[in-house]
Amino acid sequence: MPVFSPTLTLYIARRFAGMALAMIVALAALVALFDFIELLRRAATREDAGFALVATIASLRLPFVIMQILPFGVLLGGIIAFWRLSRASELVVARAAGVSAWSFLAGPVVVAALLGVLAMTVISPLSAAMFSRAERMDATYLRNAQSMSSLAGGRLWLRQSDDSVQPGGVAILAGVPEITPRGFVLREASLWRLSATDRPLERVEAPEALLTPGAWELSQAVTFATNRQPTPPESLRVRTTLTPDRIEESFAAPDTLSFWALPEFIRVLESSGFSAVRHRLYFESLLSTPLLAVAMGLLAAGFSMRHARRGGVAQMLGAGVAAGFALFLLDKVVEELGQAGTLPVVLAAWAPSVAGLMFALTLLLYVEDG
Template sequence: MVLTPTLTLYVARSFLGATLAVVAALTGLVALFDFIELLRRAATRPDVGFDIPLEIAALRLPFVAMQILPFAILLGGIIAFWRLTRSSELIVARAAGVSAWGFLTGPLVVALLLGVVATAGISPLSSSLLARAERLDQTFLRTGGGLTSLAGGRLWLRQSDRELDPQGVAIIAGRPVATRPANLPRPGDAPRFELQEVSVWRLGGTDRPLARIEAPRARLSGGLWVLEDAVVFGTDRVTAPPRRIELPTELTPGRIEDSFASPETLGFWSLPGFIEVLEEAGFSAVRHRIQFQSLLANPVLALSMALLAAGFSMRQTRRGGVAQMIAGGIAAGFALFVVDKVSNEFGEAGSLPVVLAAWAPTLAGLLLALALLLHLEDG
């Protein structure tokens, strides 16, 4: 394989420019439709002005760009390679003895770096902004919603409780206190979380009942559940006078809220620790594990899309069928996207292991793209 630095950098620059242009165009188009939909929903709320839909749409921009990036790499690569082929630049390079693998090195490195930057750099930013956008949407534009509607009006939590037993657990049930628009936390404010009509079952390591607590209200603050006027029922069913009880916990208001929100509101670096705490608290972390594995697979997916773009667009124009080849590339990318979503659904349902659900479509696309290039170049 002959490597020519000047040609490699030239092709890589063309590929990067076309990809970034497609990312900007598609992100702007999706954001425009999203903003129009937000305006339509805001029209039914007389207390919501033009600024709220605009802020929500702007906060969603990095997340939209993250979702569009693989398809933008495919479409941008098709445009870049087709232009180079139409101008005969790639044909001349091949006639000079440079194979496709030689001048594809630059675009493949660029695609891989774009995937790494998206996962490690853009993901934390997009998740933070998306979480803020969802809170604004939930508060100002949606009717109802929140934890109460998601949990059927009563929230159940499970956490470790080593005060009475080294392997004990506590099961907490209550009705979440609704957050009013005026109470929307501002950046830097500590979130609040309260439950009403609270029941706490304290169990031993073998699920042996140790005590039950009933309280009209519980507040989560500073690593403690603070139960006011709580009544304790012991194993002998004798009640103690109402008093204030504090239960240590590893849960935080943010983690409880995030467990009911979409995993996309958590960044790549935050997901591993959150998954660990979520499972210790008795929640299912399957969706979050799939999201983490999908972020890990992003660079490989970007590489696969670049290879697909090369395989479907470097055919010489004198052979005809260029439009069919480009349409085939777009169709292949869309099919890969659909397979990825279907695989994730099977993973969330437990029908497929998490790693297989997240990585199988990406690896299958990579192998198919390599097979196509090998067929066109060496076959």
């Protein structure tokens, strides 16, 4: 009967956690260094972009870098930790004493899951806030972009709920976006009001629509009812949950949004007529982070628990690293398919984690002879 040793499990978990954290820090520092060098190169032709600005942008991107390399940190840290334990024959003695690999791997699995949960709930919001600020500084000083004002020049289409005319109604607002001292404005605004069954109720034309807290203010608005007879120009107020920040964020990368704010933002985005595929995919990917970390930890165990005297250790370790990069490639491929709408969002987000977990469990069953 397999033996469970809490002391051994805790010992292996501690070794695994220490090496995984060390690899995460090392990889993050390496990637941040290359990012810093690239920013320095781009800032070389900018007189107003000094060393302090570049260092600030690179520092603000650090939590984002940690989020990206965390699975590889768990994989490489786990490979080194288990390889050291195998080289010292500690795992061999434990298994000879009747302790199953499934028993002493419980500790590393819990550690990997906790690292994933920590990344999802704590590091992700911190990364979103800091990365968003870094992107704004990058756009202002290194790319000379103008944030939401870059939307001007083309018509912007918005869709939202509108029950002021009929319960369950929908409002579609279109216009040329512009940033003014008064706030966000849609020039040459057109408003279509539809019933819950998409039956046209009325159309409104106005020179502009000003976005104020909680409502759109349409000045000199002319309303055309179903009989197509216009009404005299008047001021019109249409309730909305949109804000200038939410409109801007809908065109920004999902990485700049907090994990905790994403569900509500997705709901508002979809009710306003924007596509929320990228944001839903990113949110589901964050939810799968603990499972992906567990899969990486088990992959590390499966590829590194081979005893040194049996030979082929280097090949097994190399195969483990290759499997990690193959999983990364799979993740990027299904992500592109998910964003294109070819795959359902949930499948695109969870497939790499589930595939990695199944492969790791199959490998461990083979190592343990079932």
